[in-house]
Amino acid sequence: MKQLFTLIFTLAILSLNLVSCVTLPSPPLPAPYAFAGVFDYSPLTSKGVFVTESNSVSFDYETIGSLYAISDGGWINKTYVEPSLDALYNEVLKQLAAYNANGIVNLKINVSGRIADRTKRYSLEGMAIRKTDAGKINAQVSTARRIIGKIDGISLQILEAYSNGTRVLTSQKLNVSQLRQAWKKYFYNQSQIQFYTEKGLADKVAYASFIDRQIVNYETNEFIPLE
Incomplete structure (x- = not known):
């Protein structure tokens, strides 16, 4: 019996030694990475807002105050909605219009966090000014066309952006599910x-629209809740 116990104990020690000698594979080292991008200021400049990253300009202006805006992601019906530059710019335009400002100097846009961690954030800061040789910003309509993204491979292009709504061109018709995706991703705060x-x-x-948090299908005359 004693010999059996000794044998079992010896085998256990040998097993532990073997386990301790096993080298676990190291996680792969990150590959080289490079990225370049451009922050598009046309949603601001197309509304008549003067924009510069410089802190000095060659014209007279009235200082309004420090401008700050953020766009964070969030959850809608258990679906994560990413932050967006469009949402950021919309808030900036509202503030500029409220203070009758028509320019931003020393403009900086920062991106922090990661989508994978649900911590991504866009932030904007600068100094709001009022150019003395210009009128109010055009808060009514922008005719600068720009593609804002894709839903299931279908591109979405802004045709005109009004203070109370937007006209969008799609490369083909979006179905109900795709319209809901577009609403959550690009148009959540728009009327x-x-x-x-x-x-x-x-x-x-138009083949469809968002009105009062509903999808209006003009071809079938249906009103479908967005949520």
Whole structure:
């Protein structure tokens, strides 16, 4: 019995030694990485806002105050919605209009956090000014076309952006699920959005819209909740 116990104890010690000698694989080292991007200021400049990253300009202006804006991600019905530059710019335009400002100097935009950790944030800061040789910013409409992204491979392009709504051109019709995705990702804080295809735009007929947190399907006359 004593010999059996000694044998078992010896085997256990040998097993521990073998385990301790096993070298676990190291996690892969990160590969070289490079990235370049451009922050598009056209959503501001197309509304008549003067923008510069410099802290000095060659014209007279009235100082309004320090400007700061952020866009954080958040959850809507258990779905994470990423922060966006469009949401950031919308808040900036509201503040500029409220103070009758029409320019930003010493503008800086920063990106922090990571989408994977749900911590990504866009932040903007600068000094709001009022150019003495210019009028109010155009808060009514922007006719600068720009592609804002894609939903399931279908591109979305801003046609006109009004203070109370936006006209959007899509490369093909979005279905209900895709419209909900577009609302959560790009238009959550906007009151009214109209969607067109190229043919519908030529005929001046939208195929769908967002009104009062509902999808309006103009082809079937249906009202479908967005949430």
